[in-house]
Amino acid sequence: MTLSVIIVNYNVRQFLENALASIERAMEGIEGEVFVVDNASGDGSADMVKTKFPRVCLIESAENVGFARANNIALRKARGEFILLINPDTVVQEDTFRVMLQFFRDVPLAGIAGCRILNPDGSFQLPCRRTFPTPWVAFTKIFGLAALFPKSKLFGRYNLTYLSEDETYPVDAVSGSFMMVRREAYGKVGGLDESFFMYGEDLDWCYRIGMAGYRVYYVHATKIIHFKGESTKRSDIDEIRLFYQAMQLFVRKHFGRSRALLLFLNLGILTRASAASMARLARPVQIALPDAVLAVGALIAGEYLYWGGLSRFPAYAFPMVWIVPTALIVVLSASAGLYTTARFSASRSFTAVASAYVIISATVFFVKAFAFSRAVVIIAGLLSLALLPGWRLAVRLFGRAGSRTSVFGRRTVIVGTGSSAQQVLRKLRARVDDGYDVLGFIDTSLRRVGEKVAGVEIIGSVDNVGKVIDEYRVGEVIFSTDGLSYENILSVIARSRNRSINFRLVPGSLESIIGKTSIDELDTLPLVDIEYNIHHPVNRLVKRLTDIAVASLLLVTVYPVRRLFRKSRDPHDSPILLIPDVLRGRLSLVGLPVGDSGRAGKGPGNTGYLGPEGLTGLLQIHSREDLDPEERERYKLYYAKNQSLMLDMQIIAKSLFNRR
Numbered sequence: 001m002t003l004s005v006i007i008v009n010y011n012v013r014q015f016l017e018n019a020l021a022s023i024e025r026a027m028e029g030i031e032g033e034v035f036v037v038d039n040a041s042g043d044g045s046a047d048m049v050k051t052k053f054p055r056v057c058l059i060e061s062a063e064n065v066g067f068a069r070a071n072n073i074a075l076r077k078a079r080g081e082f083i084l085l086i087n088p089d090t091v092v093q094e095d096t097f098r099v100m101l102q103f104f105r106d107v108p109l110a111g112i113a114g115c116r117i118l119n120p121d122g123s124f125q126l127p128c129r130r131t132f133p134t135p136w137v138a139f140t141k142i143f144g145l146a147a148l149f150p151k152s153k154l155f156g157r158y159n160l161t162y163l164s165e166d167e168t169y170p171v172d173a174v175s176g177s178f179m180m181v182r183r184e185a186y187g188k189v190g191g192l193d194e195s196f197f198m199y200g201e202d203l204d205w206c207y208r209i210g211m212a213g214y215r216v217y218y219v220h221a222t223k224i225i226h227f228k229g230e231s232t233k234r235s236d237i238d239e240i241r242l243f244y245q246a247m248q249l250f251v252r253k254h255f256g257r258s259r260a261l262l263l264f265l266n267l268g269i270l271t272r273a274s275a276a277s278m279a280r281l282a283r284p285v286q287i288a289l290p291d292a293v294l295a296v297g298a299l300i301a302g303e304y305l306y307w308g309g310l311s312r313f314p315a316y317a318f319p320m321v322w323i324v325p326t327a328l329i330v331v332l333s334a335s336a337g338l339y340t341t342a343r344f345s346a347s348r349s350f351t352a353v354a355s356a357y358v359i360i361s362a363t364v365f366f367v368k369a370f371a372f373s374r375a376v377v378i379i380a381g382l383l384s385l386a387l388l389p390g391w392r393l394a395v396r397l398f399g400r401a402g403s404r405t406s407v408f409g410r411r412t413v414i415v416g417t418g419s420s421a422q423q424v425l426r427k428l429r430a431r432v433d434d435g436y437d438v439l440g441f442i443d444t445s446l447r448r449v450g451e452k453v454a455g456v457e458i459i460g461s462v463d464n465v466g467k468v469i470d471e472y473r474v475g476e477v478i479f480s481t482d483g484l485s486y487e488n489i490l491s492v493i494a495r496s497r498n499r500s501i502n503f504r505l506v507p508g509s510l511e512s513i514i515g516k517t518s519i520d521e522l523d524t525l526p527l528v529d530i531e532y533n534i535h536h537p538v539n540r541l542v543k544r545l546t547d548i549a550v551a552s553l554l555l556v557t558v559y560p561v562r563r564l565f566r567k568s569r570d571p572h573d574s575p576i577l578l579i580p581d582v583l584r585g586r587l588s589l590v591g592l593p594v595g596d597s598g599r600a601g602k603g604p605g606n607t608g609y610l611g612p613e614g615l616t617g618l619l620q621i622h623s624r625e626d627l628d629p630e631e632r633e634r635y636k637l638y639y640a641k642n643q644s645l646m647l648d649m650q651i652i653a654k655s656l657f658n659r660r
Contacts, residue, residue, distance in 0.1 A: 003032035003097060004080030007088050008070040010038075013045040015089040015227060018507045020053050022091045022486045030097055033057060035074040036088075039064040067176070068192035068201040075191045083186060087177040089227040091505065093487045099222040100180050103168075111185035111214020112206055114174025116165065116223040120503050122493040125226055126159035129218040131172040132207065133158075133251065142267065160218075171218045172210070176202030177226045181209070188212045193253075200250050207250075223490055225503075284339035288330050291338075291349075294387040295326040302380035329356045329384065346389040350653035351646050353388050357381035358645070389653065410502070411473055415442040415462065415492065416480035422454045424480050424506050429631050439472050444488070455627075465492050469501060478504045532640040534611045542645055547589050550652075551582040575615035588612040590648040592636060593619050610640040616655040 005023060009016050016036070023034060037059045038046045049058045059073055071085055082104060084097070096115065104110050117128035131137055140146045141158040150161035160171060179202060189208040192201040206216045299322055304310055313321050332352040333339065342348050357377065364374050412428075414421050421441060428436045440459035443449065448458050460468035468474065477496070479489050493503050533539050554576065562576045578594070581587040587594065591614025614620075618635045619627075627635070639647070 001031050001033065001079045001081065003027070003030055003082050003084060003101065004074075004078035005032065005034045005084045005086060006037070006071055006074040006078065007035065007086055008037045008039060008067055008074075009041060009045050009088040010064060011041045011043045011045065012088050013041070013043045013048050014507065016045055017048055017052065018481070018505055019086070019088050019090050019092075020049070020056065021481065021507055022093075023086075024053070025094050025486060026092045026097045028094075030101070032080060032097075033078070035059060035077065037061060037070040037074050039066075039070055066194070066196075067198045068196050069194045071201075072191040072194065075186065081183050082180055083183060084178070084180045085176060086179075086224075087226060090177060091225040091486060091490070093222055093224065093490050094485055095487060096222045096224060100219060103217070103219050103221070104180070104182060107215075107217065109215045110182065110217050111209040111212070112174065112179055112181045113217040113219050114178050114180070115219050115221075117175060117178060117226050118223055118490065118493060120225060120227055120493075121501055122496050122503065124165050125175070125228065126161065128175045128178070129160050129163070129171045130174070130203070131157050131160060132203065142271065166220050168217060168219050168221065170215045173203045173206035173216060174218060175226075177228070178224055179205070181205075182214070185209050185212065185214045195249060195253075203250055204253065223494065225490060225493065284334070287339045287343050288334070290391060291333055291388055292326050292330055294391065295329045295384055296322050298380040298383035298387060299325060299376065301383055302376040302378075305379055306375050325356065325360050325380070328359060329353055329388070332356050333388075344392045344395050346393040347650045347653035349389040349392055350385060350656075351649040353381075353384045354649045355646060357384065410436055410476040412436045412438050412476040412478060413440055413442050413459065413465075413468065413472070413474050414438060414478050414480060415465070415489070416482070416484050417441045417443050417448070417453050417458060418480070418482065420482035420506070421480035424478065425454055425456060426631075429627065429634075436476065436478075439474065442468065442477075444484070462488055462492050466496050469496060474501065476502050476504060478506060480506050532610070533643040534640040535609065539643060543588065543590075543643070543648065544585070546645060546648065547582050550589055551579050554579050555583065578615055582615065588614040589616065590614045590651050591617050591639075593617065610636045611643065616651060618651060621651065621654050 005027070007016070007019065020034070020036075027034070034053075034056045035058075036049050036053075036056050038049070039061050040063050046058060046060050049056055057074075057077070059077075061070060061073070065073075075083065082101060084100075086092070100113060100115060103113060114128055117125040119125050133141070137157050140155045145155040146158045146161070149155040150159075153162045156162040163169065189205070189212050193204050196204060210216055300310065303312060329352065332355055333349065336342065336345075336348045336352045338345060338348055338352065357380075360377055360381070361374075364377050414424055416424075425438060425441075428438055438456060440457045441453055442460050442462060442465055443458050444462055446461045446463065449460060451458050459472065465477070469477070477492070479492075481489070489505070496503075558576055559579045562574060566574055566577065575594075578587055582589060588611070591612040592610065594613045594615075611617075618639050619632060622635065
């Protein structure tokens, strides 16, 4: 037997499925076997392997025994002339195994080798070739000299960053995410040292194989993707501490208990752990600080504009008059994910600020001690509604973060045009509240560019995908792996490096989208008979009061200007001209499209009622898409089920901020 492939899996079912699919293609024409050692995963990984990859030899462990011990279980069963240890969160090209096997045949002294490894964004993954942590190398790594001077042979030795990525050469060690070893070398040194739970065992194995007279090589001629660190995300492991402890163990074992090096490693643990904790705290604070400053500034500006000066509030009002509204805005913004997952969402910011000032207005109305500030609240609220979403919109429009995002979500292209790619599109559309703004398809050639598939245009090919990414300011590239070679996928990713793109893969099962930042489940739950929010009397009352308040404001501000400069006598050509109908109760600000037959005509007491007709709504802001009747119905059902003041505000904000 030529090749034995061993994968140790822990709670990364979606990644494992994709890895096995790519390995299955790469094994074609090679006599080999594939082992999966599952370390007591709780996510259904073992059942997935049994069902979808019955030819894989599955070894189920009753507990998480760690990387080294789990690999050794399969190593003792492996029969291949060559053995590959590979992580479950990887994707290999069709030629990867053949290229590596040929390299071993051409270089008899090679005992262990790794290939070029890419991050999900196409950048080079530095740990795929390394040197051993001698005292000097450890010093340059811990104190950042290796990062500051990567091209220096003196300082860049840890990850050999001074060497070319495009050449093959001997190295001290390769990454455990992809290590191919000659059976003869394994027979001489034995398996991985089980003293290492995770991290360091690959370094130790390379060291022992090198000491046995073999050489360790980095091979540039083929490449894989590695979604580094996925298993540690699904555990309570402190990976930074575990990494440095593994380095300590390696040093004690091979460098004679160097006190200087152990001192540096202990210092490294403390420094890196402290830095990581501070960085986690600093990120949300950096975003919350501009919100707090602008919210206070809006209150000061409101005070000045209304009274013509500052410090006009009664003494007892300070500092509550500034702290409470600002704190409320920050809290609601945080609950909307504005300081974590949706930092630059103008629509969510608009919703949070609007909700905060609804609460503030109600408080001012009922608490007579602060009744003096009603006019200031109105002015400050309008200013905050402009400033807080505004700075995010400015960043999105003119800065790096926004260039890859639209108000409908992440600007996305789907690579592939076949039935699987079309099904991915349909599933993305089915996720009404998700953040994928599908701009078009990418085909394998330029011949069909301009054609439409499932109502969406083919806007480029794999050959000019970089140009498409730049022109359309794409932030997400989703590959439909069915009918598309992994070699093509990895080539596109490699050519598009340094573009701040998130590349994601959809396994053949079409159950999920995997990427570095997250795993998104594609399948949606079936609809069942439920009580929709739109039916609740309180929700309808709040919705009507909001319609009256906002429509009254628009009637005396925007409506006269729009009516004066209208280009058509038909009011339906400009929704703002239908504001009087909102005040009369014939329409709502948010609802179904005007004239939509659907089930909108049925009254609130009927379970078929999905809301009133509106000037804007989920269907209106997605009108550019060629939605089929089933998709339109899904948008209606989603709105009826989840209708709230927050959702209505978000839809209004998306309508206002829509920009391609």
